[in-house]
Amino acid sequence: MMMALGNRSARRLGFLLSTLKSEIYVPLARPAAAFGTSVTSAKVAVNGVHLHYQQTGEGDHAVLLLPGMLGLEGSGETDFGPQIKNLNKKLFTVVAWDPRGYGQSRPPDRDYPLDFFERDAKDAVDLMKTLKFKKVSLLGWSDGGITALIAAAKYPSYIHKMVIWGANAYVTEEDEMIYQGIRDVSKWSEKSRKPLETLYGYDYLAKTCEKWVDGIKQFKHLPDGNICRHLLPLIQCPTLIVHGEKDPLVPRFHPDFIHKHVKGSRLHLMPEGKHNLHLRFANEFNKLAEDFLQ
Numbered sequence: 001m002m003m004a005l006g007n008r009s010a011r012r013l014g015f016l017l018s019t020l021k022s023e024i025y026v027p028l029a030r031p032a033a034a035f036g037t038s039v040t041s042a043k044v045a046v047n048g049v050h051l052h053y054q055q056t057g058e059g060d061h062a063v064l065l066l067p068g069m070l071g072l073e074g075s076g077e078t079d080f081g082p083q084i085k086n087l088n089k090k091l092f093t094v095v096a097w098d099p100r101g102y103g104q105s106r107p108p109d110r111d112y113p114l115d116f117f118e119r120d121a122k123d124a125v126d127l128m129k130t131l132k133f134k135k136v137s138l139l140g141w142s143d144g145g146i147t148a149l150i151a152a153a154k155y156p157s158y159i160h161k162m163v164i165w166g167a168n169a170y171v172t173e174e175d176e177m178i179y180q181g182i183r184d185v186s187k188w189s190e191k192s193r194k195p196l197e198t199l200y201g202y203d204y205l206a207k208t209c210e211k212w213v214d215g216i217k218q219f220k221h222l223p224d225g226n227i228c229r230h231l232l233p234l235i236q237c238p239t240l241i242v243h244g245e246k247d248p249l250v251p252r253f254h255p256d257f258i259h260k261h262v263k264g265s266r267l268h269l270m271p272e273g274k275h276n277l278h279l280r281f282a283n284e285f286n287k288l289a290e291d292f293l294q
């Protein structure tokens, strides 16, 4: 988390405000002083669980960042370092959440019933409503992109705009093979595993990864491997789909399908982008997202 040094009275005011709001949320860290750059970390009760989120910026436009599974590089917190740090804080109020069972939104342990994406979508929307945002835009990565698609389809009046990348609306045999390849975390590279192992501990990480693979493979047995194909035509908000042409996890037919079925959506290709294009090409991605959201 970023902490900017600043004057003491601003810090006191920030602390006071967080104390006043403590009925709704429990501050985990005192907001840092300079409002422009401070990041608040808190938990709030939503749908029977305590969801953890970070919040930064003071703009009128609320943006929720939705992480991927586990999420790949950590949680809402670490999946989106360059976005939390650099998205325009005058224009946007940025919230990054940990879905239930991920990051600091534990307990409960993560589980994957067939409706887990719908549950995440409802949790995400209810979190933002609890935080008193009237309407929000979504930036969803990977599983977080799937959650964003479902939230936009099911709660259209609440979603302003949406940017998604690394998402898929259905599961194919090719996807199933890729899932199988990442099921055993002992086979991951040290570089991919270490940050998640530090956050979760080896056992929770290993167990949850296996559960996720089994969870997402459930969709393969539904007609057309359906996750949220049927919901795409219901999406009304302006939608930008970003795709890294070198993404080893998500084949090109997935963004093409979403582009075809979400009315008026835009597809932006990043030739050198992989699955983590918003981290590797953070400045380019942030500019793209900011321009689209405005």
Ligand code: TYC
Binding pocket: 067, 068, 069, 070, 071, 072, 141, 142, 143, 144, 166, 175, 176, 178, 179, 182, 249, 250
């Ligand atoms: N959706 C996964 C996530 O949220 C990433 C992933 C995508 C993994 C496709 C495998 O075939 C795959 N991080």
